[in-house]
Amino acid sequence: MTHSMNRRALLAAGAAAALTATAAPTAVSALTRAAQATPDRAAVLEAMKRASRFMVEEAAVGGGYVWNVLPDFSRRWGELEASPTMIWVQPPGTATMGHLFLDAYHATNDEFYYEAARSAADALVRGQHPAGGWNYVIDTAGEESLKQWYATIGANAWRLEEFQHYYGNATFDDAGTAEASQLMLRLYLEKRDRAYLEPLNKAIAFVLDSQYPNGGWPQRYPFVEGGGLHGKPDYTPYITFNDDVAGENLEFLIYAYHGLARNGRGDARVLDAIHRGMDIFIKTQQPAPQPAWGLQHFPDTLKPAGARTIEPQAFATHATGTNIRSMLGFYRLTGDRKYLERLPEALDWLDQVRTPQNLLAPGRTHPTFILEGSNTPVYIHRKGSNIANGQYYADDNPNNLIVHYGSFRSIDTAGLRRDYERLAAMTAEEATQGSPLKARPGSLNLPKYFTLQDVDVWDMSTEARRAAPATPGRASQLISALNARGYWPTPMTTTSNPYRGASPKEITGGEYQTTRVGDLWDTSPYNTDFPVEAVSTQAFIRNMGELIEALQG
Numbered sequence: 386m387t388h389s390m391n392r393r394a395l396l397a398a399g400a401a402a403a404l405t406a407t408a409a410p411t412a413v414s415a416l417t418r419a420a421q422a423t424p425d426r427a428a429v430l431e432a433m434k435r436a437s438r439f440m441v442e443e444a445a446v447g448g449g450y451v452w453n454v455l456p457d458f459s460r461r462w463g464e465l466e467a468s469p470t471m472i473w474v475q476p477p478g479t480a481t482m483g484h485l486f487l488d489a490y491h492a493t494n495d496e497f498y499y500e501a502a503r504s505a506a507d508a509l510v511r512g513q514h515p516a517g518g519w520n521y522v523i524d525t526a527g528e529e530s531l532k533q534w535y536a537t538i539g540a541n542a543w544r545l546e547e548f549q550h551y552y553g554n555a556t557f558d559d560a561g562t563a564e565a566s567q568l569m570l571r572l573y574l575e576k577r578d579r580a581y582l583e584p585l586n587k588a589i590a591f592v593l594d595s596q597y598p599n600g601g602w603p604q605r606y607p608f609v610e611g612g613g614l615h616g617k618p619d620y621t622p623y624i625t626f627n628d629d630v631a632g633e634n635l636e637f638l639i640y641a642y643h644g645l646a647r648n649g650r651g652d653a654r655v656l657d658a659i660h661r662g663m664d665i666f667i668k669t670q671q672p673a674p675q676p677a678w679g680l681q682h683f684p685d686t687l688k689p690a691g692a693r694t695i696e697p698q699a700f701a702t703h704a705t706g707t708n709i710r711s712m713l714g715f716y717r718l719t720g721d722r723k724y725l726e727r728l729p730e731a732l733d734w735l736d737q738v739r740t741p742q743n744l745l746a747p748g749r750t751h752p753t754f755i756l757e758g759s760n761t762p763v764y765i766h767r768k769g770s771n772i773a774n775g776q777y778y779a780d781d782n783p784n785n786l787i788v789h790y791g792s793f794r795s796i797d798t799a800g801l802r803r804d805y806e807r808l809a810a811m812t813a814e815e816a817t818q819g820s821p822l823k824a825r826p827g828s829l830n831l832p833k834y835f836t837l838q839d840v841d842v843w844d845m846s847t848e849a850r851r852a853a854p855a856t857p858g859r860a861s862q863l864i865s866a867l868n869a870r871g872y873w874p875t876p877m878t879t880t881s882n883p884y885r886g887a888s889p890k891e892i893t894g895g896e897y898q899t900t901r902v903g904d905l906w907d908t909s910p911y912n913t914d915f916p917v918e919a920v921s922t923q924a925f926i927r928n929m930g931e932l933i934e935a936l937q938g
Contacts (some may be wrong), residue, residue: 422861426936432864433489433932436925439871446472447525448508449479453877453919463522465542465908466881468534469525472508474519477923479505482562485836487571491833492933506572510563510584516607517591518555518562521805521822537884543772544789546693550614556605563633567640571831572639574644589641592634593658597684599668600661620692623681624665626704632711635662639821639842646827664716666708667723676730677705689757694777695765695790700737702751703794705731707806709801713808715729718822720813728805735798738768749793764792770897770904771888789901821845837930851934860935863928873928877919881910
């Protein structure tokens with residue numbers, strides 16, 4: 386089983402650049418000199434503790450975290466600007482921080498990190514939906530405060546439709562529920578602390594209860610009335626492949642199947658859900674001449690469905706490529722050739738709908754959306770200046786495209802075809818070597834570390850450390866870059882307009898077709914030419930991971 390770009394892969398980007406980008410010339414030379422020395426273990430441990438104490442004692446809100454905060458804590462952001470009482474579940478937020486602290490505990494045996502992991506987990510438990518999953522965010526001041534945030538900052542974020550409506554339920558989107566569920570599993574298994582058994586069981590029940598009999602998972606659950614936006618029906622009950630919803634759920638269930646097994650016996654309900662969750666990929670692949678997938682599918686007809694206004698009812702080339710990769714993984718897990726049977730059709734279709742020669746450019750091998758019935762590509766645009774007067778639409782014009790959602794994708798069909806041919810030539814016994822679904826239930830442990838690389842089920846019973854060796858002098862560089870307060874100053878290259886009231890229906894001046902943000906009422910984040918210093922969970926997790934690697938030698 387493999388992933389598209391997900392939450393832990395995000396942590397690998399940008400940390401080294403962050404250090405030099407914020408350093409004055411004298412600091413840069415100091416970092417260069419520091420890189421020539423190799424710190425001893427005590428220095429690494431002291432830096433880890435200082436950085437962690439700052440996050441736990443100053444940056445956290447009720448044990449939870451957002452993504453970026455200003456050093457004076459006057460403004461805070463997750464995917465959107467957060468209120469002072471909010472924490473973020475979406476990675477790299479509270480659950481990912483909990484995973485990092487548990488990784489630090491494994492590397493040091495220092496109980497401080499175990500307690501920090503518990504504190505993050507406790508914040509998640511307090512915000513767990515009664516059905517067992519999690520929303521993108523938790524407001525420690527309660528649901529009425531959260532509703533107010535949705536009605537103000539969320540409702541005016543023009544390009545972030547998922548935050549424009551308070552659903553009051555939980556979501557599988559963006560791996561928040563998966564990340565939190567895995568933290569509950571890890572913490573329970575660490576010391577068999579029964580404080581985490583109930584929330585863990587609720588999380589497992591959420592995944593099982595929300596699964597359709599045919600094996601698909603919706604984006605949000607439990608279902609609500611009146612969830613549609615902008616004149617469109619509520620897409621959140623549709624079977625969802627977008628953002629690897631199925632892959633994240635399968636990973637968590639496989640971890641739970643082994644982690645909670647007793648006397649060599651796993652939970653039969655969990656195993657059944659795993660197999661049905663893989664089989665929905667077969668069921669939703671459409672017949673020739675378009676043997677592909679959409680981002681979402683209708684639960685009854687299994688045909689591709691539309692979702693947000695930037696996601697028309699169409700086939701999605703990147704989802705098709707990701708699903709091919711997933712099904713290759715399913716053959717490795719099970720040895721069942723049914724997962725391979727129709728993949729050549731899907732690969733041939735991807736070759737048929739490649740980007741036209743006149744539109745080819747780096748990273749643009751395929752249009753994102755292909756209309757059902759015609760193989761015609763459509764592209765995403767917008768008009769207006771904010772949520773009140775603006776509109777997203779799709780047509781066949783490949784110019785003046787929105788920049789915050791790609792109308793083209795980069796898909797390595799040749800690589801997928803090579804991987805298919807390699808696996809298709811293997812016997813089932815060869816393909817399933819090391820498969821966790823072929824191992825005796827309970828015979829495999831969870832990976833030792835969860836934040837050093839993008840772990841998956843094939844890393845079970847390993848340390849899951851980084852494959853590449855650490856850059857020489859990197860640990861010394863990180864120790865020197867930690868400031869007097871105990872955090873790594875990081876340039877925040879995005880910002881957002883503060884909420885200033887309801888967006889006006891009149892279009893304001895300016896051209897917003899190809900920008901990340903509309904007028905001054907739009908609360909969507911955007912790239913800024915004037916980065917400011919921030920405290921970043923992404924940088925913290927990445928840098929702590931480097932120091933953990935340094936401890937291993």
